[in-house]
Amino acid sequence: MLDDFLFRAVLGGVLLAVVCGPFGAFIVWRRMAFFGDMLAHTALLGVALGLLIGVDVRIGMIATCLAAALILAYGQRQSRIGSDTVLGMLAHSTLALGMVALAFVQGVAIDLMAYLFGDILAVNTGDILLLAIGGAFALCVLAWMWRPLLALTVSPEIAAAESIPVERLRLIFMLLMALVIGMAIKIVGVLLITALLIVPAASARFFARTPEQMAIGAGLFGAASVLAGIALSWHVDTPAGPSIVISAAAIFVASGIVMTAKRHFSQG
Amino acid sequence: MTAPLIEGRDLVLSFGSERVLDQVSLAIYPGEIITLIGPNGAGKSTLVKTLLGLQKADSGEVIRKRGLTTGYVPQKLAIDQVLPMTVKRFLTLTRSASRADCEKVLGQVGAGHVIDAQMSQLSGGENQRVMLARALLLRPNLLVLDEPTQGVDVSGQAELYRLIDEIRAELDCAVLMISHDLHLVMAKTDQVVCFNRHVCCHGQPETVRQHPEYRSLFGSREADAIGIYHHQHDHEHDLSGHVVDGCGHDHSHAHGQSHSHDHAGDHGKTAKEAAGTN
Known part of the structure; x- marks a missing residue:
């Protein structure tokens, strides 16, 4: 069955969406959407470096994302420059650097659109293996640090006062994010990965009463978006990555309408 | 003598050119209630954060007793609306517990009725109870x-x-409290530390209350007003049928209360306003 490109696309997309659910919830809670965007931008540099050095492009993307997360963790300790400025500088300089570096890559025809908007229909068995292993690893680490990371999100002060290693958890979370984003680019691309993280989580917010419900709900809504997006792409022949994001946005709007209507009726 | 739970020795901390902690030494012993009072910007929260290890001092040392468990109630905790959180889930934020517990x-x-409510929907008082x-x-x-x-x-x-x-x-635990509500604090606390970047006086x-540095820090008018406010509070308790604690300092207030009786109204307000601005 792995021979069928459609099956591979669905499997890879659903795997990614399930991993992105809980991470997206944390991005929404911690207001790190721009951080996700920044990491994705640096991935293009990873593509160029991978091609130049002759390493697998996927490894290149994950490695540059991890490096960017480390630089950012350091950069955010500087108080003279706001962390949003540090993010913006890093995002766009690395994007520019990536484009310049790509110009040096000779003889390889690069499908830039595939990196910007994803190429889920070209997902191969190696991609799926990477997503399964990397995704399982990321989810396991996240589950392991779930309670302290959530405490830290609610109040860094309570967490620190009650002996939670705040700085270490922040760093681990940033590195996990980098891993997830590095893996995700093949599916939805540099420009759309943040949407797959935050939109399903935002939809899940309407229905959730606890953080855990929101994280699981985000995974389910993400998976539904992937299925709907691929179906749309299949039947109407639209680009798959953007179709997934549009589906996620449609689910968000529908959720909002349903919940608003429900509240309206329950109040009489 | 038992060892202190937390002890800060000669803590010095500056933010830029401003010295926030100036040679501060403070020890908290098991079971005692310490109240830290001081004007706005005196560095009270900073001192507490330094003692808890949330803020690193430039010099000096903090000695914590081994195996110390700290419960921290921050000044204001507004849980973001983007984070769904029931009271039950919040109670188990850093450690798990059964629903029965x-x-x-x-x-x-x-606050038994709020267990399934969302944290963001609680009133200020309910929030503090949780x-x-x-x-x-x-x-x-x-x-x-x-x-x-x-x-x-x-x-x-008063209820809090x-x-x-x-x-x-x-719990038989020690309590370290930052406060500006002097009138109420004074009735309960074992030791008051009057603090303005350094320990002005304590005891x-x-x-x-009688210490000149305390009086100069808050101004004599307000220091007196606080006494009056305290009196009014005790009086309320009398009216509602509760017996006022027979401890020494309640009686010793009597002198201050009687000779400034005619100012009671507006001084009471002053104390309230002072409390509201911190």
Whole structure:
């Protein structure tokens, strides 16, 4: 069955969406959407470096994302420059650097659109293996640090006062994010990965009463978006990555309408 | 003599050119209630954060007793609307507990009805009760409260202090409290530390109240007003049928109260305003 490109696309997309659910919830809670965007931008540099050095492009993307997360963790300790400025500088300089570096890559025809908007229909068995292993690893680490990371999100002060290693958890979370984003680019691309993280989580917010419900709900809504997006792409022949994001946005709007209507009726 | 739970020695901390902690030494012993008072910007919260290890001092040392469990109630905790959080889930934020245990501690603080409510929908008073319930679940040796009565009305404040006292009795823990509500604090606390970047004076409430540095820090008018306010509070308790504590310092207030009786109204307001601005 792995021979069928459609099956591979669905499997890879659903795997990614399930991993992105809980991470997206944390991005929404911690207001790190721009951080996700920044990491994705640096991935293009990873593509160029991978091609130049002759390493697998996927490894290149994950490695540059991890490096960017480390630089950012350091950069955010500087108080003279706001962390949003540090993010913006890093995002766009690395994007520019990536484009310049790509110009040096000779003889390889690069499908830039595939990196910007994803190429889920070209997902191969190696991609799926990477997503399964990397995704399982990321989810396991996240589950392991779930309670302290959530405490830290609610109040860094309570967490620190009650002996939670705040700085270490922040760093681990940033590195996990980098891993997830590095893996995700093949599916939805540099420009759309943040949407797959935050939109399903935002939809899940309407229905959730606890953080855990929101994280699981985000995974389910993400998976539904992937299925709907691929179906749309299949039947109407639209680009798959953007179709997934549009589906996620449609689910968000529908959720909002349903919940608003429900509240309206329950109040009489 | 028992060892202190936390001891800060000669703590110095500057933010830029401004010295916030100037050679501060403070020790907290098991079971005592310490109240830290001082004007706006005196560095009270900073001192507490330094003692807890949330803020690193430039010099000096903080010695914490091994195996110390701290429960921290921050000044204001507004849980973001983007994070769905029931009270039950919040109680188990840093440590797991059964629903029965959660119900028990909420009952103790008089907030049993909110267990399934969202944190963001609680009133100020309910919020503080839930914070105290969480502290109860943690069973700390040291409970740290940063202005626990902020945003709570006067009768609610008295109730909160009563709860804190109950919790202290039940857990046999020490309590370190930052406060500006001098009138109420003084009735409960073992030791008052009057603080303005350095320890101005410390001791039992009445000792501090008479201390010239305390009076200059808050101004004599306000220091007196606080006494009057205290009196009014005790009076309320008399009217509602409760017996006023027969401890020494209540009686010793009598002198100050009687000779400034005619100012009671506006001075009472002054104290309230002072409390509101911190």
